[in-house]
Amino acid sequence: MLASSLNSITRAASLSRSSFSSCSPSSSSSSSSKAAFLYSSKKTQFFSSGFVGKTDKIIVGKSKSKKLLSTSSMTTADASKYTIADQPLRFANGKKENNTRMLDIDAIYDGSFLKGKRVLVTGANRGIGLALAKELNDKGAFILGTCRKTSDDLSALSNTQVIENCEITDEKSIANAFKEITEPVDIVINNAGYFYEPLETLDSMNFEEELKMIDICAVGPLRVVKVLRDMKLLKTDGTCKIAMITSQGGSISWREVQNPDGHDYGHHMSKAAANMGSKLLAQELKKEKIAVQILHPGFNKTGMTQKYEKIWEIEGAVDASVGAKRVMHEISLMDVDKYNGLFINCEDGLQIPW
Numbered sequence: 001m002l003a004s005s006l007n008s009i010t011r012a013a014s015l016s017r018s019s020f021s022s023c024s025p026s027s028s029s030s031s032s033s034k035a036a037f038l039y040s041s042k043k044t045q046f047f048s049s050g051f052v053g054k055t056d057k058i059i060v061g062k063s064k065s066k067k068l069l070s071t072s073s074m075t076t077a078d079a080s081k082y083t084i085a086d087q088p089l090r091f092a093n094g095k096k097e098n099n100t101r102m103l104d105i106d107a108i109y110d111g112s113f114l115k116g117k118r119v120l121v122t123g124a125n126r127g128i129g130l131a132l133a134k135e136l137n138d139k140g141a142f143i144l145g146t147c148r149k150t151s152d153d154l155s156a157l158s159n160t161q162v163i164e165n166c167e168i169t170d171e172k173s174i175a176n177a178f179k180e181i182t183e184p185v186d187i188v189i190n191n192a193g194y195f196y197e198p199l200e201t202l203d204s205m206n207f208e209e210e211l212k213m214i215d216i217c218a219v220g221p222l223r224v225v226k227v228l229r230d231m232k233l234l235k236t237d238g239t240c241k242i243a244m245i246t247s248q249g250g251s252i253s254w255r256e257v258q259n260p261d262g263h264d265y266g267h268h269m270s271k272a273a274a275n276m277g278s279k280l281l282a283q284e285l286k287k288e289k290i291a292v293q294i295l296h297p298g299f300n301k302t303g304m305t306q307k308y309e310k311i312w313e314i315e316g317a318v319d320a321s322v323g324a325k326r327v328m329h330e331i332s333l334m335d336v337d338k339y340n341g342l343f344i345n346c347e348d349g350l351q352i353p354w
C-alpha cells in the first residue's frame with residue numbers, strides 16, 4: 001500500500017504542492033527510529049507535496065537521518081493525544097490500521113443531538129459551509145445560513161433561514177444581517193474563510209491579499225461572535241457551543257514538516273492568528289459557560305482545494321459531506337468544562353499542536 005502511495009506521491013510531487021498537507025516525515029516518525037519515512041535519495045532533506053524537484057526520487061527508508069525534524073517537545077504520553085503532521089503518512093497509517101474514526105465517520109457519528117437546535121453557519125452558500133447546512137437539515141436542526149449571496153443549493157434547503165449580505169470583514173454588515181435573527185442560537189459554526197490562489201513566496205508576496213486573509217479568517221469570526229453576543233443571540237443556558245473552523249495550516253509547530261521551504265505566508269498566518277483568537281475566546285467565554293473549540297475540518301474537496309486536485313486521493317481528501325459529519329461529530333463532543341479550547345483535527349479526532 002505504501003509503495004502504491006509512493007508512486008502516486010512521486011507523480012503528484014512534481015505537479016503541485018499542498019498547503020493543507022505534506023508528504024514529508026511526520027512528527028511521529030521522527031520520534032520512532034523504526035518508522036518508515038520519505039526522503040530524497042539525493043540529499044537528506046524533507047519535502048512537502050510538490051516541493052520535490054523533478055530530478056529527486058522519493059524512496060522509503062528507515063529513520064536514520066541525523067536531521068529528522070521534531071515538531072515539538074512532546075512527551076510520549078502527550079504524543080498519543082496528538083495527530084501527526086505528515087498528511088500522506090497519516091492517511092496511509094489510517095488505512096493500514098483500518099482506523100474507523102478516520103475512514104468511516106458514519107460508523108461512529110450520531111447527529112441526533114442536532115434535532116431542534118438552532119445552528120448558525122457562516123459561508124453556508126458553498127463548500128464545507130453548504131455541506132454543514134445540508135447535514136444539519138438532514139438531522140432536523142434549524143439552520144441560520146449566513147452568506148454574502150445565497151446559492152441555489154442553500155436556498156433549496158427546508159428549515160433554513162438564509163441570511164444574505166453578511167460580509168464578515170465588516171462589523172456593520174454582520175450586525176445588519178443579524179437583525180433578521182429572532183431567537184438565540186445553540187451552535188455557531190464560524191466556517192467562512194479565504195485562501196488566496198497563487199503560491200506566496202518572497203518573490204511573489206501579496207501584502208494586500210495577506211491582510212485580506214487575516215481579516216476574513218482571523219478577525220472575521222471574532223466579529224461574528226462579538227455581534228452575536230452584543231445582540232444577545234447566544235444561548236445563555238450553559239449549552240451554547242462555538243466551533244471555529246481554522247486549519248492545520250495554522251499550526252506553527254508543523255511548519256518544519258509541512259512547509260520545509262516556507263511559502264503560503266498569508267494563509268498560514270491568518271489561521272495561526274485565528275487559532276490565537278479562538279483560544280482567547282475560549283478563555284473569555286468559559287465563565288459564561290459557552291464552549292469554544294478550534295477545528296481543522298480535514299482535507300475536503302471544495303473550491304478552495306481545487307488547486308490541489310491531483311493530490312486529493314493521496315492525501316485522503318474527502319467529499320465535503322464527509323467533512324461536515326466529522327465536524328459535527330467533534331461539535332457533539334464539545335463540553336465547556338471537560339473538552340474545550342482545543343485544536344482538533346476532525347479527520348482523526350486527535351489534537352494538533354499549536
Ligand SMILES: NC(=O)c1ccc[n+]([C@@H]2O[C@H](COP(=O)([O-])OP(=O)(O)OC[C@H]3O[C@@H](n4cnc5c(N)ncnc54)[C@H](OP(=O)(O)O)[C@@H]3O)[C@@H](O)[C@H]2O)c1
Binds near residue numbers: 298
Ligand atoms: N477545504 C479544505 O480542505 C479545508 C482545509 C482546512 C481548512 N478549511 C477551512 O474550512 C472553511 C471552509 O472552506 P471551504 O473549503 O468550504 O472553502 P470555500 O469553498 O472556498 O468556501 C469559502 C466560504 O467562505 C465564504 N467567504 C469568503 N470570504 C468571505 C467574506 N469576506 N465574508 C463572508 N463570507 C466569506 C465564501 O463565500 P462567497 O461565496 O461569498 O465567496 C464561501 O461561502 C474555511 O475557513 C477554510 O479555511 C478548509
